[in-house]
Amino acid sequence: MGWIFFKARYERMKSIDRNDLDRDPIVRLQHSFYVPLALLTGFALPPALGLLWHDPIGAFVYGGLVARLLTWHCTFLVNSLAHWDGLQPYSDDNTSRTNLLLALLTCGEGNHNFHSFPHDFRSGPSTFDWDPSKWVIILLHSLGLATGLRRARDEEIRVAREHMLLKEIAQAHTDGQVVGSDSTTGSEEECEDWQGQVWTAEQLAEYACGKGRCVLLLDGYAVDATEYLAEHPGGASLLRRYAVMSETLKLPGNSPPPNRSGARNADWAFYGGINKHTMAARRQMRRLRVAQVL
Template sequence: MAKLDLDVLPIPARLRDKEPPRLDKPYLWRDFTLFALVHILPLGALFTGTKWQDWAVCVGLYWLRMFAVTGGYHRYFSHRTFKTGRVFQFLLAFLAETSSQKGALWWAAHHRKHHKYSDTPWDAHSPIRHGFWHSHVLWVYYPDNDPTDYKQVRDLARYPELVWLNEHWMVPVIVLGALILLTMGWSGFFIAFALSTVLLWHGTFTINSLSHVYGSRRFATTDTSRNNWLLALITMGEGWHNNHHHYMLSTRQGFRWYEIDLTFYILKVMSWFHLVWDLREPPAELMRASAPAAKAADEPAPEVVAAP
């Protein structure tokens, strides 16, 4: 696979007079070390042994929290592709924050900037611009990315309970970890909590590091976003990334019947019980395989690999 010539992705006119950011600051290595140490915790199960319940809850917590990240952080807080009430909004943020991926407003602010600057030097986690490891995880520990840019999420910052939860995002993590430890013991803590958290991290992170590199392109977007069926399976639909970048206002990201989008299916069922409502679908022409808009964009994109 040939390396992409970045001239294929010209800087938009609105950014040409803007000084590109320099990644010349040291990462927050202390915070990263804590993140890395969590990867060792599951090894504690070698000393405690495990029960089948530990593994069952591990799988359940992976999928439950993946839904909270994809349906909550992404499709609700970042893009507002559906509506819900204030109480359920808070519960969704709380559950998503048990993923230990920082606060809902922090996540949404960064994601909105990602779409604004996708694959330009201002994109905080473009694998094309910044390489695999930075886009996969290190960007989180770059000092400029640590604060929450509340200007990007004024619509969410008007809710004081969301701001509090965003500033104290470790509270849900601690609550879940303590609950697992108290009810399932150390083996449950090591497997059901720690292992599922590590798997959840890297499952989520693949969308940043891989979905702009590997897969197919239905739509000729101005970035390198791609559709990847495998990533869609492990992230409950987020792998239909080219679809999403082409029409980000849609709750549904799988635009074809065969593009499995578990997050959308669950939200659809929840809408039957009025927990959520006003789910947005893509325009009908984007859903038709023979639609001119889709057909014209079914052209091969430049083959790319992430920057070193």
């Protein structure tokens, strides 16, 4: 377990808009003084409290050492056991699973498969999901101590559950061979042909010039993501980086350049260049389509 003492570097994290965290004084304080705060609360505070019942050594052993050991193991089980055993009620785009035992041990984090909706503050959307962290946040929100709570749309959650249920039924009737759309590929078949507008690249560029608009060229379609900017888990600036006519931010070296109309293709970023998006995200982008681009 020596790896926990080394700080991993995630290069793609630099692309995520974290201005809200950088502005938060409590987050900045914790980030700046993480080590002394951890030592104080994890190892100094337990024996200090143990003095109240004249057993500081026992408090240090059980409230400090044993508690830290159990906390670490339960935390790290989320990215091991919750990717190996459990249910996948929302998505099978990755190996994350919902494990009730782990949810009980981690105050809801074991509902790992719901991370298909990463912008949602809940670990489990249902009232019956074991997710006490959710109720604490809701309580703080009711007291005015937490703001800006973000939830996935109920319709998106319902569609995701129905898709996985139909997939299970299909597997049961085809001896494990899944029928229907392939959720592991970058593009999914449409149920019907596109019936909307068809634009040239010049028309796309003209539309994208509208004040404040954020228009993406994705899968050959113009996607108006303006209304989605505030919901995007990676922040608005990341979407605008790959928007049509965007000239403000530099692209990574291995991403496709804009074409002659300034229509930058966002496929590279959407299908793995920055993040391999889930089926829920792909449905969201289809919902925001405004035209097919020739």
